[in-house]
Amino acid sequence: MSEQSSTGRAVRDVALLFVKLGVIAFGGPAAHTAMMRDEVVRRRGWVSDQRFADLMGATNLIPGPNSTELAIHLGFDRARWRGLVVAGVCFIVPAALIVTALAWLYVTFGETPAVTGVLYGIVPAVVAIIAHALFGLLRTVIKTVWLGVLAVGALVAYLLGVNELLLLAAGAVLAAAAHLLRRRMRDNLHSLYLAPVAWQVGQTGQPMGAEPLGGHLLQLFTTMLKIGAVLYGSGYVLLAFLRGEFVDRLGWISEQQLIDAVSVGQVTPGPVFTTATFIGYLVAGPAGAFLATVAIFLPSFVFVGLLTRLTDKLRSSAWTSVLLDGVNATALALMAGVSWQLARTAIVGPVTASIAVVTLLLLWRTNLNNAWYIAGGALIGVVHALL
Numbered sequence: 001m002s003e004q005s006s007t008g009r010a011v012r013d014v015a016l017l018f019v020k021l022g023v024i025a026f027g028g029p030a031a032h033t034a035m036m037r038d039e040v041v042r043r044r045g046w047v048s049d050q051r052f053a054d055l056m057g058a059t060n061l062i063p064g065p066n067s068t069e070l071a072i073h074l075g076f077d078r079a080r081w082r083g084l085v086v087a088g089v090c091f092i093v094p095a096a097l098i099v100t101a102l103a104w105l106y107v108t109f110g111e112t113p114a115v116t117g118v119l120y121g122i123v124p125a126v127v128a129i130i131a132h133a134l135f136g137l138l139r140t141v142i143k144t145v146w147l148g149v150l151a152v153g154a155l156v157a158y159l160l161g162v163n164e165l166l167l168l169a170a171g172a173v174l175a176a177a178a179h180l181l182r183r184r185m186r187d188n189l190h191s192l193y194l195a196p197v198a199w200q201v202g203q204t205g206q207p208m209g210a211e212p213l214g215g216h217l218l219q220l221f222t223t224m225l226k227i228g229a230v231l232y233g234s235g236y237v238l239l240a241f242l243r244g245e246f247v248d249r250l251g252w253i254s255e256q257q258l259i260d261a262v263s264v265g266q267v268t269p270g271p272v273f274t275t276a277t278f279i280g281y282l283v284a285g286p287a288g289a290f291l292a293t294v295a296i297f298l299p300s301f302v303f304v305g306l307l308t309r310l311t312d313k314l315r316s317s318a319w320t321s322v323l324l325d326g327v328n329a330t331a332l333a334l335m336a337g338v339s340w341q342l343a344r345t346a347i348v349g350p351v352t353a354s355i356a357v358v359t360l361l362l363l364w365r366t367n368l369n370n371a372w373y374i375a376g377g378a379l380i381g382v383v384h385a386l387l
Contacts, residue, residue: 010079011086017044018071018087022094022270024374025067026119027126029272030338032067034126034133035370036074042136043367046078049140057328058311060168063231064300065273068092072304073311084308088301095270096277096293102264103281103289119267121355121381123346125373128359130339137332146178147329154333159340168330175326216252216284217291223250224276224295238262238275252283273297351384 017039025032033056040046047055055077059069068091075087142148154167227241239262246253253261261282265275273296280292347353359373 007079007082011082013044014075014079014083015086015090018075018090019094020371021071022091024371025091025269026122026267026374027130027342028266028338029065029067030130030335030342031126032271033070033335034130036067036070037133037136038129038363038370040074040078043369047074049137051077053137053141053328053332054311054324057324057331058307059304060164060327060331060334062303062307064228064303065271065297068271068273068297069300069304069307072301073308076304076308081305084304085301088297088304092271092274092293092297095268095274096289098268098270099264099274099277100281100286100289102268103278106260106264106278107282118378118381118385120352120384121377121379122374123342123377124352124355125359125377127339127343127346128356128363129370129373130335130342131360132363134332134336134339141325141328141332143325147175147325150174150326151329151333151336154330155337158334158337164334167334168327171326171330172323173326175322175329179322217287219250220280220283220288221291221295224280224292225298227276228273228296229299238272242275242279246279246283253279257282271297351380355380 021032021035021039025035037049037052041049041052055070055073056066059066059073062069068088071091072084072088075083075085077083079086142151150171154171157167158164223245227238227245231238231241239258242262243255243258247255247258258279261275261278264278265272268274274293276292276296277289280288280290282288284291343356347356355377359377362368362373
């Protein structure tokens with residue numbers, strides 16, 4: 001009875017947290033990750049910084065929306081399999097509902113409501129939230145001078161345009177190479193017994209077209225499922241996949257509709273992948289929005305379910321621990337790179353700079369919830385737009 005009550009309370013806590021994050025988590029994956037760290041490490045103490053960094057690094061290695069997968073895995077850590085499902089659903093559904101409403105307005109009136117004023121104040125606050133999380137993770141992830149050099153190199157490479165997945169793989173390989181070199185230097189008498197690391201590159205299956213059985217719904221579902229199962233990288237990669245499938249191959253939407261869909265996914269809270277919700281609505285109304293959302297996120301639940309069997313073992317051996325350290329350092333650098341790019345576009349004058357600085361100071365000096373910073377930024381943005 002007591003154990004059931006404890007499990008039920010844990011599931012409820014997971015649901016309440018990720019519903020809130022699904023409503024206030026503006027700013028993309030880096031911002032989502034920062035807000036999750038603030039909630040589960042700083043405020044609630046559900047996991048340690050090391051555990052959070054390990055989960056962040058591991059989810060960067062699987063396809064799909066990384067911040068959503070991080071939410072799913074944090075739910076599993078807190079309330080096992082029920083928590084896994086509840087965390088993912090509660091993080092996705094608020095954003096999906098908001099995007100569906102905007103899609104209805106778009107179809108009905110030909111445009112979506114302007115949100116520029118609100119975002120003017122929200123995004124600088126989000127930049128401060130990310131910066132605060134980066135400083136918090138720095139001491140946990142950058143354990144050695146070598147990992148610091150690796151992170152700086154990854155940051156420079158990212159800002160020069162190198163692919164994110166390539167950087168993560170390079171981080172793991174370089175960390176393994178450095179570990180091997182240190183072992184050889186410590187004990188060169190046994191160097192002949194050090195076997196090289198073998199790497200295998202997995203291949204995804206070729207896309208299989210589906211006949212439009214029962215209208216477009218089946219093909220919509222299978223196409224979104226395929227994208228969710230194979231997509232790595234940023235929102236720009238998502239844009240390329242959606243254009244190839246829905247504009248070029250199927251011809252269901254126009255280029256302008258695609259751009260509008262991606263824009264809505266970017267400016268609403270929660271996962272950017274809710275762009276699929278918008279496209280599903282354009283193709284087949286509410287049923288299409290629902291099926292597209294389920295299809296593009298379903299692989300993430302499966303991948304994280306499989307990943308839960310591995311993450312606990314990643315720290316159990318020297319080699320996997322070294323690989324994870326390299327991935328974590330690179331992932332932190334990618335997060336820093338995204339926040340720098342976001343800051344350059346968001347901090348455009350004294351008002352936005354003040355929002356960022358005050359938010360950062362309050363994060364360090366108080367224990368206020370992130371929702372207050374988001375709400376305050378939105379209010380300032382609205383007032384600024386009206387003046």
